[in-house]
Amino acid sequence: MDVRTLCLGALMGGEATGYEIRKMFEDGTFSHFQIASLGSIYPALTKLTQDGLVTFVEHEQENRPDKKVYQLTSEGRRTFLRTLLQTRPAEDRYRSDILFMLTFAEEMPIELTEALIDEFAARHELMSHQIDPENDDKPGTMSTYGRDENGAPKPGCCFVAGLGQAMCEATLKFIRENKQGLLDELRDFKARKP
Amino acid sequence: MDVRTLCLGALMGGEATGYEIRKMFEDGTFSHFQIASLGSIYPALTKLTQDGLVTFVEHEQENRPDKKVYQLTSEGRRTFLRTLLQTRPAEDRYRSDILFMLTFAEEMPIELTEALIDEFAARHELMSHQIDPENDDKPGTMSTYGRDENGAPKPGCCFVAGLGQAMCEATLKFIRENKQGLLDELRDFKARKP
DNA sequence: TTTCGCTATATCAGTTCGATATATGTCGGA
DNA sequence: TCCGACATATATCGAACTGATATAGCGAAA
Secondary structure: OOHHHHHHHHHHOOOOOOHHHHHEEEEEEEOOOOOOOOHHHHHHHHHHOOOOOOOEEEEEOOOOEEEEEEOOOOHHHHHHHHHHHHHHOOOOOOEEEEHHOOOHHOOHHHHHHHHHHHHHHHHHHHHHHOOHHHHHHOOOOOOOOOOOOOOOOHEEEEEEEHHHHHHHHHHHHHHHHHHHHHHHHHHHHHHHHH | OOOOHHHHHHHHOOOOOHHHHHHHHHOOOOOOOOOOOHHHHHHHHHHHHOOOOOEEEEOOOOOOOOOEEEEEEHHHHHHHHHHHOOOOOOEEEEEOOOHHHHHHHOOOHHHHHHHHHHHHHHHHHHHHHOOOOOOOOOOOOOOOOOOOOOOOOOOHHHHHHHHHHHHHHHHHHHHHHHHHHHHHHHHHHHHHHO
């Protein structure tokens, strides 16, 4: 899935600026399983405009740069839906510096191992909290749930969000149950080898 | 974590060729939480050689291209360990086309939704199986567990592998419990709206 | 028997990231 | 009250990385 397709998908929920699209990938609906940076979103929107898949209206703002509000054209909508039907989804990829580093736990001070695990747990705690539907209506927080015109959360989005939460909780549970064991094992390991 | 650092880490377990390093990221020890392609590994190894962090021995092979077996220098080892101590690990990132597509479940035929979920489950089933320690000694399979000189699995690697398995299992459990509910909800949803 | 996949290195075009530039309003703390 | 930090908003660019392709011989399956 290239950024152009991701942008089309982001605009399926209604009009948005480039900046708002980035927020969907940073904090919002898609943030837990897709990434796109401004440096790729803006060129993608330009290209999509050239191809007639999106249009934009320039809103002048006092004392601020103009806002370009993008919207799908009917061809853009059709193209996106066709892509959904035709694309064979790429392999999932998970990238974690912390897990990579933990692989070398034997080679580093135990305090660092513990700090890394705690950091990992803290990040998942936060993420689980962000996905939580209880938090979804609070002002200021970006919604994790895509909603239709009536404001009802969409079943597909709820399923994906629930899955994300289940993964977070499993991670936290595993850490609660295995962190101490690992630290003890490492202490043993280091006692035996100088 | 750039590819250079990842290569140093891969060589912490002993000597290897570029091709073998890629396999560690494709099938082996690091495959579930880091990615590196040949197109970045070879240039990285060249750069590391220039910087004196690795050396290589060229093994001539009959009727095959020469094999370059790389090895950490003591400075390479020191550099990697220093990096572990000093690096603030980047945010984890998870990227999934399938979950992104499922977000638009309302817009596509129910059969496609079901196929995507089944595909997602199948991939996690396979992954869980690959991580399974039972499978670890079987010839032909790439080991998921880093091992020390005596062939004993390293505690850090076991912890990370266990965590990966716990995440897979949570995913599979969630799908077992929620797939049918989603499909029913979607049928409802579509019945109400034409 | 030919076609596919494995070992093995290497290169390159295209994509994407991350940082930076620009301009300004707002809010909290010293 | 002023300063710094942060948010809005677009745009660009070098550096990094992916994915495909080239080369080349072997073994196994179909």
